[in-house]
Amino acid sequence: MTKSPLILPSDPAFYELPPPPGSEPKPSLEERLSELAVEEESQAPDEDVPPPVPGSCDSHVQVFPDRTRFPVAVDEEDGPPLHPVDAYIRLRGRLRLERAVVVQSDPHGFDHRALLDALEQLGPEKTRGVAAIGPSVSDGELRDLDAAGCVAARFQMREERRRIGWLETDRIAARVHDLVNWDVDLEMDGRFLMEVEDRIRSWPGRVVLDHVGCFLGPVSDRDPGFRALLRLIDADKVWVKLSGPEESDPQHPRYPHVERLARMLIRFAPERLVWGSNWPRLVGTDPIKDRLRPDERQLLTLLDQWCEDESLRDRILIDNATALWRFPAPEKQASVAG
Template sequence: MNETSPNCPPPVDSPKRPDVTLPALSCDSHCHVFGPAELFPFAPDRTFTPVDVPRQRLRRLHDFLGLDRALIVQSACHGTDHSALLDALETSDGRYRGVALVTPATHPDEIARLDATGVCGVRLNFLPHLGGAPSRETMDAILRLVGPYGWHVSVHVAGTGITDHADFIRSIDAPVVIDHMARVDLRDGLDGEHVASLLGLLDTGGVWVKLSGADRLSAQLSAEPGAPYADAVALARLLAAHAPDRVVWGTDFPHPNIRGAAPDDGVLVDLIAEIAPDEDRRHKLMVTNPAGLFGF
């Protein structure tokens, strides 16, 4: 991709101030930084071009929403050049940790540098628009590279992916974190095969899930802004109740590769009250679980 014009919608400029007051040390467990492209150019072979969302804008959002910590996930639009991510980590005063994108060709010294700067996970993408499922040989090589550092493995699947790759996920000898509630098709309902696969993986005790991306999953999107995402919230509530010690929550800011306009991040924060209605479960979701999983 050679064009430099964004083909992703921008995030909401002035999100709603949440009605929910989050507990101290709450963590946004899935977000990104993009550019600025003049300082941190996007990868020439990227499949999408986002708007610039530098670390300063991400931090302003977190301060506004009441999020004291965050896990920043390296975006495919930056490829394996982690300069923007490392800049965000190095200037965060310990507030941020990171997830990397690496290949079998990544030098071990680079893995050590990432770890020393605050990276604590590696992401495996299985989605066609992000390059498709890597080979088993590739995934095994990546896991060998990062294994000595105790990183978690972030798995990004959609549709039937959580079922298709369940055996591989079970085989990973590291904590596994499933992104965006596995992006299951909610038209199949909460008693469908793929939700059952996700619940079964949570029952292994070595798998966590991010209760993020409600706007991505919902089959109830309306033409009006601020869609309720009721079906996705119901799935998140089910997962939080099923495995309260192995769920974390994230904004997915600035919401790349979505259909339609970006969701209001203040609205997404308010949904936490429905996902985890009691104080103890909410504290686990927002503070205890991410602190332990990401090493804060």
């Protein structure tokens, strides 16, 4: 075998050689995320997906569209990468879900333009919204949000920098209920629910807790926060989203800490539960690792395992969501002739 002649950097032909393997510049973060998104979509072409199950609902979705049109808050410039509505539409098709509830993202603060755009694109007959409401909101904005399909005010009380005062939550909960008949969507560390149990009971309307109660640490069925959750459910005050297990449990893909709580809630009050994908599920500081978490289809499989019964699963995905988010009763699937 003849050995190729050595070409030194001093020879002009050296710069005509192809680059050695591994010397190519590393792709940018956005390029890597785009490649992952293309890979995800290629796994299930849209044309091969059966039609959605009538009435099935994803109760927790956030969107992150083009920042030039929908800028994030000043302190969120390093926020999550692009996750536009059309990407979620493709995911919803693969999951065979018909309806969705879009929750105002934290990086957008009280600016609801991205939320309103998502509601318009997804369609008012199949979509509801949860708006982040601050003390300075006007009656006109509340009515506009209500007309666009919003049905609840979101209180983010989990992170200090995003909170409004608890006294303000009392006023806002009463105001949105009286003006537009909204409920409240609350995210907080469930370990401290007992400290605000009486306050939550005092709010008019229903209260929906995110992410299986969002217990940011292991708890037992005798933990004061979990016992407060059970009392609030028993009082017909609180509903719970079976969503975002990755928010409080790093042990994917089974999320044993969340699984134990979810199974207890399903046995205790299945009629007060809904399911949400928490798409795009960006909870860490590394977007690549976030994208490598179990996908939303696996989360639906977990719901199957937690319920242990198909009728319970359908109740959570369809019947409960229809009642909570004020959708019309779904059309029954046409029977297939034998």
